[in-house]
Amino acid sequence: MTKAPQTPTQILRPIELALDLARQAQSLGEVPVGAVIVGPDGSTLASAHNRVILDHDPTAHAEILAIRQAAGNLGNERLLGCDLYVTLEPCAMCAGAISFARLRRVYFAAYDPKGGAVDHGPRYFGQPTCHHAPDVYGGIAEGDAAILLRDFFATRR
């Protein structure tokens, strides 16, 4: 990991938006994860939260939905120069999608030792079969995202 090229404010604004989306997901009974994609000019291209249960779609993680939305809006399956902000360390499915979408940077909040695939498990971006790896910055506003997830799972046990 290297120092992020954005200013703290540039990073925190989309992460705060992603946290708001995670809270919306929680209020709908979904695992509270939110994701935002920012274009090269700093504009918000896409934003989404988990919708697995709502949509009866096991692939409907926040990152997948945001990537599909951004690519659809741009009319291009490659999100060159775009950055993803997400409240949880991406899983293997989402890490694969991030790589295929050629996202430039990934900022995530809470680490996920149980299901994460960036700093845990397969560590996908370091695999020889991963053909594009973004720059990754983990632990951004980690406290807020971790509290949200902990409270969510506490109410379900």
Added chain:
Amino acid sequence: MTKAPQTPTQILRPIELALDLARQAQSLGEVPVGAVIVGPDGSTLASAHNRVILDHDPTAHAEILAIRQAAGNLGNERLLGCDLYVTLEPCAMCAGAISFARLRRVYFAAYDPKGGAVDHGPRYFGQPTCHHAPDVYGGIAEGDAAILLRDFFATRR
């Protein structure tokens, strides 16, 4: 890998259908990969081919589309007792989706040393962060699928 519980005919019918879908993908300029999902009663629940370029969607691999279609049709994000047939070894993104969908078995044709995540790279189903692993049978009708892929990439070089 253990012996597949299906008869050769039960396995070859959906694999042949997946190969037909892969040929359709090729004729549309997509990477030739097809996928079919079969329900517990042997009926075809979903079938799809790669649509990454057509749909401007980096997540539109055959497996992801078939999983979304089957889950949508069943109104359930979990495809319990269902089996996936696909012409190429799944990548990390698709392996993650297969796990989340709780698919029972995966039959694939060609091995993919460059991008596969089942027998190559992250070997996702063997990771401690993978919470459901299907039974996997690789190399089914491998020759046909491999020729299709080889011819496709040969014409693009």
